[in-house]
Amino acid sequence: MQQSLGIHMSKDSGFVMDTQCPFCSVQCKMRITKELPVLGSSRPSYVIEGIANAASEGRLCVKGMNAHQHATSTERLLQPLVRKDGQLVSASWEEALSTISSRFQAIAKEYGPDSLGVYGGGSLTNESAYLLGKFARVALGTKYIDYNGRFCMSAAASAGNKTFGIDRGLTCRLSDIPLARCIILAGTNIAECQPTLMPYFTKAKENGAIIIVIDPRVTATAAIADIHLQLKPGTDAALVNGLLKVLVDEKLIDETFISRRTNGFAELKDHLSGIQLEEVADLTGLKVAAIQKAAMAYGRAETGIIFTARGVEQQTDGHVGVRNFLNLVLATGKVGKSGCGYGAVTGQGNGQGGREHGQKSDQLPGYRNIEDEQDRSYVAGVWGIDPTELPRKGVSAYEMMELVHQRVIRSLFVMGSNPIVSNPNANLVEKGLQNLDFLVVADMFLSETAKLADIVLPVTAYLENDGTLTNLEGRVLLRESTIASPGETRHDWSILCQIAEELGKKRYFSFQSAEQIFEELRLASRGGLADYYGITYDRLRREGGIYWPCTSTEEDGNQGMMFTDAFAHSDGKAIFMPVASRLPEEIPSEKYPLTMTNGRVLSHYLTGVQTRKSPSLAARNIENYIEIHPKTAQKLRVEDGEWVEVTSRRGSFNVRSRITDKIREDTVFVPMHWGGVQNVNKATSPELDPHCKMPGFKTSTVAITTLRLRK
Template identity: 60%
Template sequence: MTEPMLRYFRDKLQDIQSEKTYETQCPFCSMQCKMQLTEQTFAARKKYTAIGIDNPTTHGRLCTKGMNAHQHAVHSSRITRPLLKKNGEFVPVSWAEALNRIKEQINLIQTEHGNDAMAVYGSASITNEEAYLLGKFARVGLQTKYIDYNGRLCMSAAATAAGQTFGADRGLTNPLSDIPHTRVIILAGTNIAECQPTIMPYFDKAKENGAYIIAIDPRETATTKIADLHLKIKPGTDAALANGLVKICIDEQLTDKDFIRTRTNGFNKLKRHIDALDLKEISEQTSVPLEHIRKAAVKFAKETSGMLFTARGIEQQTDGTAAVKAFLNMVLITGKIGKPFSGYGAITGQGNGQGAREHGQKADQLPGYRSIEIEEHRAYIAKVWGIHQDELPRKGVSAYEMIEKIDSGDIKGLFLMCSNPAVSGPNANFVKQAIKKLRFFVAVDLFISETAAFADVILPASSYLEDEGTMTNVEGRVTLREASRTCPGEAKHDWQIICDIASALGKGHYFPYTSAEEIFNELREASRGGIADYSGITYDRLRREGGIQWPCPEADHPGTGRLFEHSFAHPDHRAELSVIPNEPAVPKEKPSAGYPLYLTTGRVMSHYLTGVQTRKSSALAARHFESFVEIHPKTAADYHIEDRVLVKIESPRGSITVRSRWSEKVRKDTLFVPIHWSDTQNVNDLIGEALDPDCKMPGFKMCAVRISPI
């Protein structure tokens, strides 16, 4: 190196006043990529650099969201003190004043209207410890039956379908490392290339190794580009398509008879139902050519190994549970589960979408994936929590049904943690109107989100850089997110906030924790013997091993990479085949003369959920600074829509204004709008309130709309 270059680098190093390094995990998708963030302080600014760290799931990979995640954590608009609404404006107050107001209002509401007049709305972005504690807080601290969480709007169809079919729900039934070696893959309603970019190398490697990939999606996406066969399905007809695949396998004797006989129940009923279906009608209903349905079925059935992946495209429907079960029929009758390189995966959306649904945030659930309605389960958890079994409330209702109860006045107060239902809920205008009726509303968040803006009190939470705890990723691998950055101002960890409120309400002896690890150790005991058994996992093991897949029932247990090798989780150890109609039990809204087009929704790579965090990142917001609608050029011509102009989209619920984007990648009868924007660009203003009867999932992925130029 020359002397001038040496002087240059010496001078640059002298400019750096300090340097700190934080080891953490990306706070966004379910891959939970490990990362290291370096913070360099110069005289007038700070510079941040993120790099991936090797780990069992993503091997050091990061996507653009992970590389820029810190930008929201260090953003100047973060809440750093408790805020109390006075005369319609938020005013900073002390923690003592905020907690005293919360205590007064909760006691007043519950004294006048009963314990169930308070509700808790949780999140799939918080740690396992905080998800567990939030469930305990609702049932022990508030003694209310009303708790649910935003994962209801994301993973509930897949979770319910897997539970009913297999007896247990874990994101992937086998490890990600199986993917490169499988022979055939079905990607049903999942755009992993944009939603989980760091999972893509597994599929790229599978393709290099000769795997045949089948994609099911009404749009051409970055994911369908890798497919050998793209079934460009009509929105909302996934269950019918799955029945068509199953029918071809049965009719052409492409089933695994031994597996059906020894490992499943219900085949004869399924066969009678399938025999009565007509393949030509299914082809017409789904708009998928019959030869393509046959090609997909035969390829999947004949290969020695295969994997099926589903995501929001088929799950966020009013028959999402049924559609997933119909596809699981395909997996079971071909025997492609419980063995190497074969299985099912629900591609979890939120960062802790798996762990957050295992330990008590769901309306009918107790830790370890226990049921709040089963006496044995209630007795076990009551003992762990030090209460009498009779003190545990019974099951409540789903997230959207809680909003309906707020609107009707049954629920008077709400404690909301790290969620934004005013944007993420279906029929979002109704959600906002309901929330305005609350007598008292506490929100815990990093920012004043669209929902938190309605709160009476906002409590400042810690970010992923500051909040230590475990997360469970897409393959059921529990990981430890280290966090060493100091909380800004007076912000606290979610678990500390829960403990402080419980103490203010006189329930502090049930919440005596001084660290996340203490909470995790209680969670381990609460999960012992449950479906999601974490009892053999410790922080020390997670640090040494980089992550452990549950169930892990003993300290020397290696974790379970592959589920259902010898038996399923039902009492008789068999999987349940299901009879699924082509038409849903809850009729879907279909195009009409007044609303002639289908609308479907989804994500873009640079944003996450309702965009509260990613829109604070200048690097991410610059990629997509406004919402848009994908419309086929021929459809655009029919409705006099030019490219790149503002348009109005209307449904029976409301209207939004977005910019047009011509694309031949979308069906001519379908519009696509992403989900990450609020106010006049919130696509969920258009979505109906009908729910899946099994899991209470709203039908985000399909409604009828019309479009017009502005």
């Protein structure tokens, strides 16, 4: 059993507090001890220790060890800011809330409620995410709400729903990883993005597992691989067709499982009969022998798990790319039993829970469909409104930015996100935000987006607020605190309640604690795909964490294994789907000869708003960079460490070069954690996956010019 959360205050300003990391989807538990300044020092010191828990087993990475630094930063916003005479100046909460209410009402009266937009984040607690969805639809009456998790999990989520009938990040438990005899890590750099999970994979290797990494780069994760398939970006779906072709030809499929528990295999098999391995090899840039070796390793293994992440998902065919990996899982019957399954490695701290309870444009709490009449009626009943008052579905996150640019959305409320940096085609996004009639941002710091706002509201940090978060394996965790909020900061959920009260909607938002909100969330999710009804704060305190779905307070919340007997479709069967092999939307040309992919680095998180405020983390990567292969750099006359301009069809940005042989010659890589002139998204493609509206972050074509030669 996990230790309960708590805080033990001493007579002075020191404390010992149990909490959890605010960053990645593992949600590691930790103990923070604040010690008083020693003689001659004016600053307290902090001791950070990992706490035993079922996910990270007490481990912490460098981000978790230094997470307190941004929460205790002197750059924290401690008062509301209101723009006057072009400048953001300190103001009272009364003035800020009154102005927000009057401006929202005036804009809605002139242009209709859908002229208001709400933009959330995948790091918000379940309670704040739930309330934000309710706030948009009940307090504002707008259909336009979405969140930055659209750029994280939407491809895997839609693929899971279509294939299995439900989307939960992992179909198995983290504890199943050491039991797998073959593990495929596709487009995921766990060693840098979720480093506390790496011992699971090390243990699997010790147990004899073959690890296959699919990635255009030789990452820290690829360094542990037995087989590294260093493919061209954007060709994952084609690669899986090759793997499936080998499995079928070598009779390494589970015909009994396919017959009893799936639909559509005949169509897939017919599709594969037209696949030629040589064509797949040419498309992916791999050798036929390498494809065969990987397929045989996975097919012959008694147990196996496939993990995907942004490398596969952040493409304009990310949905079908993931579906093809799920075809691989189903064809071999490696799901619903120990040591087997599929996992979408969530990026954000609450990327799983954040998409389950109403932040997405097409969803209501419990993963209900906003267009389904029964779902609408049920949630409206919980909220105490008529179903006809609920808006219909809106649009995805980037499509909202397009509507902002077109001035269809004239006012935007942003909570827990930095869209000016995280969206593709960032120049268009910036222009749109600059031209809004009214922009409100709730944040801990003056982010790139907050700097454009008319009003900035200071929010509490993870050390100061309560709430639940759902980690990558679908385990709901409780984070509590009794530390006083610094300055005039307020909790996200409290701010929403206060604005709703100003708008005359207090009766729908009369919550006094995060636990009260969770009690309503439990009821709103009851009977939905993401059913949290059986989870309570008291249970979470006792049990440490509970997997969803959990339909009853009597139900064991520690099973975690999905699909042991049936899938979530009405007939209990999973669905195969043939997937075409194709090139990305953008292919290299004479003008833009290189394919640019982007991603994370160990020391930073998302757009860097928090981690760049941590001296220890910022010092590890003080600026952005671009990885270029030595042969490519030689052709372009780029020297290691010099500044270059990277240009695409959308725009350009400037970064420092980093010459490395750990990337393909036709590919470059740029981290995503910086804004301003170093913002990679000034050049990324806004093309969207038609199924899930995921932008094609990983396959933008670019040209590189040294600033030295350009002068």
